[in-house]
Amino acid sequence: MNRTSFSLPGGVYNAVPPRIVFGAGSLAQVLDEVEHTGARRALVLSTPGRGFLAERVAGLLGERCVGILRDAVSQVPIEIAVAAREKAQAMGADCLVSVGGGASIGLGKGIALGLPLPIVAIPTTYSGSEMTGFCGITIDGVKRMHTSLDMLASAVIYDPELTATLPADVGAASALNALAHCVDAIYVPTVSPMMALAAIDGARVLLDALPRVAADPTDLAARSDLLYGAMLGGAALTGGFALQHGLAHTLGGSFGISHGLAHALVLPHVAAYNARFAADRLAPLIASIPGGNLGRAIFDTMVATGLPTSLAAVGFDRGDIDRAAAITVETDNGLNPAPITRDAVRAILEDAFAGRRP
Incomplete structure (x- = not known):
């Protein structure tokens, strides 16, 4: 912006x-x-x-x-x-x-x-x-x-x-959903500068708090941080959303994958794809990540929380990749910084299906 x-x-x-x-x-x-x-x-x-x-x-x-x-x-x-x-x-x-x-x-x-x-x-x-x-x-x-x-x-x-009573896997997937809100909002053209700042801060808080809650589910301070990051992610989401949400909604609405997991499983790969086209807007967040690779940091956080890392692991049929890509392109809202084509979405889904580390 x-x-x-x-x-x-x-x-x-x-x-x-x-x-x-x-x-x-x-x-x-x-x-x-x-x-x-x-x-x-x-x-x-x-x-x-x-x-x-x-x-x-x-x-x-x-x-x-x-x-x-x-x-x-x-x-x-x-x-x-x-x-x-x-x-x-x-x-x-x-x-x-x-x-x-x-x-x-x-x-x-x-x-x-x-x-x-x-x-x-x-x-x-x-x-x-x-x-x-x-x-x-x-x-x-x-x-x-x-x-x-x-x-x-x-x-x-x-x-x-x-x-506090959230099952560990449900809580982790939901928190990755919140992280998806932050990442998606940083680069959409409809987000206000204030909400973009909320998105960056929310992503930092979530990436820090997620492993802490996974390590000690009874840590109320860590849970408070996680919920605070989710609140910032929700606020950032009001600025708009792009490919990350379109693809997750396709996997949830048309293929029955739970909402949080749908976001989590494609987020590292969408982030890696969009980072090549929105490096300037993602720079403040990437600068805070050791190694400077956003997609990889998200993938590693998923591993640390014990979440599945591939669409194959949650029962998605590889034969449905083309249909999922078609629905995602058809319902695209035009706000993604990178091109939304069937080939691009299909490649993201292939990586997510195999569970490749970006």
């Missing part, structure tokens, strides 16, 4: 929630945040597996809670979003409290897209989606991006204690 001449889109781009509460034990403030929206009938959203946490939130809300929906699933299928929207309307909900990972946050957005209600988001993973007005919704087997200020949360509560 030319620092002396730039033009930024308005609307949902670079817009973040107006209220953020961060710190251990901050879940206790959920009633205050709901009341700040003026709501009196909050609907709590979660996945089936996070129902216990939804019940805890409902207990904190007391009479302000109108019910719990445990319908959230990964990749936000449009059918589930529409059905949940109808349920929320029938229950007379005037506020949504999304608690959990990207699936729960996404369901809240899917409801709000057609039924504008204030959202209080309580993330328990590092997806970063809670900070944005973007949502990937899967329609007819293809995950497509939707944007609306109606999907931007009114408040976000970050409580690192809620991440």
Whole structure:
């Protein structure tokens, strides 16, 4: 980005929630945040597996809670979003409290897209989606991006204690997702200079905290750092996204790879590809990495956290590479610094399938 001449889109781009509460034990403030929206009938959203946490939130809300929906699933299928929207309307909900990972946050957005209600988001993973007005919704087997200020949360509560029960592999994949937000945002032309700085700092924090949490999952200070880096990554994501996200959404929406792993498995290879075309914008981050190789540093971090490093290891069929490349090119948003061609995407997928170290 030319620092002396730039033009930024308005609307949902670079817009973040107006209220953020961060710190251990901050879940206790959920009633205050709901009341700040003026709501009196909050609907709590979660996945089936996070129902216990939804019940805890409902207990904190007391009479302000109108019910719990445990319908959230990964990749936000449009059918589930529409059905949940109808349920929320029938229950007379005037506020949504999304608690959990990207699936729960996404369901809240899917409801709000057609039924504008204030959202209080309580993330328990590092997806970063809670900070944005973007949502990937899967329609007819293809995950497509939707944007609306109606999907931007009114408040976000970050409580690192809620991440303590994350399985190690899920947490690591989610944190790599946050790192993907940072890396992708650094070089898109729609990102504001402020969000670009957040992306650089977020990437540094995440690369430092990830191995610390992997080494000692009980280290609350390291978990706080990881969540802080994820928050910065979510903020940076509001500036826009490019090939990294398009490719991960294809792998998740069309091939069923979990969201965090989809990001993690292609991130080293997309970073290595784009670094050749956006060296100036990535320079501040690369300068902080021993050896100065971003793709390799990300790959080595994956190894250190025990994540799989190849698409083959998670069951992706090599025969699907051409189709995945075609879908990614078809849904490209034009913001990537490097050319998005079938050959380029196919080469990235070949490296990711084999698990080659950049």
